[in-house]
Amino acid sequence: MSIESNPHLNNPKTLEVMSRVLKANDTEAAANRACFEQMGLLAINLMSGPGSGKTTLLEATAKAADFRFGVIEGDLETERDADRLRAVGVRAYQIVTGTSCHLNAKMVQKAINPLGLDELDVLFVENVGNLVCPASHELGTHLNVVLLSTPEGDDKVLKYPVMFRKADLVLVTKVDLAEHFDFDVQKVRREVQQLRPDTPTIALSAKTGEGIEQWLAFIAQQRNGA
């Protein structure tokens, strides 16, 4: 073996890279964003732990909304959530992630064509139910909305700071059950502000309809700003 071809005898060289590890995902996310903007729609990433009420909120939104929306659904398994939305007349496409505990920008990109973005005002992406992993992956959406349901407890904001730091809006869901779980909405509001000042919190219930109007007003305001 010659000296040149034996790497151990060469001097090591040091390269300062300084690049985000998820750079490739960031690039895909930027492409998704460009696509949403071109279609003139507002894209919203819904994130929460499993069962916090993401799909139920979208069903309730379908009944009350004065805008047209589609949904990209992410779940580890089954078409159930997309089927639930189709049943109430919402255009939906299901991504079955298999083993991935979060959506990434490429998965969303692949879902865009089969869903079709024509004649939509808003696109919701319902992320895989998980309060940790989805927070690390940008999808290219304009907004992150994080749901916390009252049965999960009012102590979750500071326990999952990475996720709540990403939130442009926090929704306390299933507020009809708040008293059964001693859930203090004001505490959540305060802790959300501690992590990210100026982030609004809306308490709502898909069951009683409380707060749905505020939720729709938030979307309307964002659409006007976008």
Added chain:
Amino acid sequence: MHEYSIVQALLDLVEEEAKKAGASQVERITVKVGRLSGVERELLHDAYTIFSEDHFCKGAALELIDQRVVLHCQSCQSEHTIEKLTLACPACQSESVQVIDGEELILMQLQMH
């Protein structure tokens, strides 16, 4: 357990950068892991050990730098490294603070041949 997919992204990025620099072997990979990056250093290390086995990076040491959260206060213009997760200025209690470090996962440096 998104550390697995993060390691895949890291390995791909390292390979790309190393090949671009004409290297044939990577000896050391240095990554800065912010306390608020959402990534556990231990899990990342375990995932790296498993996935680097049959990769271009095989044998390279992974050095993980623990980056605490650093705030910049817009009221008194001071900077603070904080332990406790309350985003207020320890000097003047102002809440107009910006997180200027500790939220990201950055590939800092490669040592290679």
